Amino acid sequence: MSGHKRFWKTVAVVREGDLFEPRLDNRPIRLPQGRVLAVQSLALAEAIAGEWGGIAENASFTPDMLPLTRIAGTMIERIAPDPQAAREMLLGLGVDDGLCYCEDGTGPVAAQVFGWLLGYGIHPSVTDGLMPVAQPEGYLGALAQLLVTRDDLELAVLGVLAQATGSLLLALAVVGGAVSLVDAVLWANNDEKSQLATWGQDEELVRSIENREKDILDAGLFLALGRRVSV
Template sequence: MSSRKRFWKSVTLGEQDGLFGPELDGRPIRLPKGTVLAVPSRSLGQALVAEWSRIPDNEAFTPEQLPLTRIAGTMIERIRPDLVEARETLLRRGLDDGLCYRKEKPDSTVERVLEWLAKEGIRPIVTDGLMPITQSGDYITGLERLLAQQNEAELAALGVLTQSFGSLLLALALVSGTISREAAISVANADERRQLEVWGRDDELFRVMMTREQDTTEALTFLGFAQEG
């Protein structure tokens, strides 16, 4: 995506109707669809201010330098208008979840995720084969129930994590606090690690792994601020 140059002198926190967002020289930031960048959490609003303040004077910047803004924008313009569709999109990803395809004996993190899911009434069919799995109606119902409990900020974070991990189940376990960030990344990076063991150093694989770590950090940072209120 093309870059733009910083054109503003000051970044301040604006507040209107219980929403908080950065203002550039006193003017609110508008997202691609015209909605004002403003969130219910003051802490997240302050984090967005800090993010825009870090752009150096008169220097070019890209959306990649504004990860919290990017996630907030998705939440505001894509998730908030239709929470049902946002949940259904995630559900579709969970119907063919990467965590259900085992290429080796599962480690303790995967077992912990499956145990947590079972307590939530979600028992996915797991295979060590390559053929697609058809999950049960009970699995789908349980996953729908769990997704219905997620608010707009959690759905936004889950969207980033699910895409990065290739697994909604792993993302849900991380957002719930069942597993740590490090444990989730370790499971998500398992395929790349196996390839590195077989083929040796591969810069592209390292890039994929580092991007996944960055995506995870950004999503959790966003969610942490959103939950602070």
């Protein structure tokens, strides 16, 4: 989609069986691998349609302008065909989780995450150093079991959140409702904001903060809308 221009006149959502398809000029949107963009939630389909409808006539567009479409594409073409592969990829991120390598490992956001994880028998070890921390026996197995309970929608969101925050554990807590998006953003941007406070304005750091916040909020919106399944 990079470098393309708007070529459609109308945007609508059509129901096909149990799915809802955003359509351009009454044609389905085809994802890069050829699958049709269709989701179970009418609210999500309408929001995706809104992304396409919001592009001005003849204006150029890129995937960055269509974040909900991008996450939906990942869910449909990468995760749905092999969700176990997605779970294994995410589990790899949890081996050296960013939440376990921070000075505020006992801070309020971390405390919320670790408290929530206790209910699933997950007890991560935490360090304020740079050397790899050894996780207790059973940690990865319990984490894998928690990932098994996550569906395609949640796996797609976890992928975005884990990459944006640097923490699968934090991402799981957000999807599980134990940590708010606002707190996730604050924790994820803590280092950059500390650098800004110490060294002053840095445009690159500001962009990094803004992009990370956008990714987290887009993922949260996708999750909230996607859970409004229509019957």
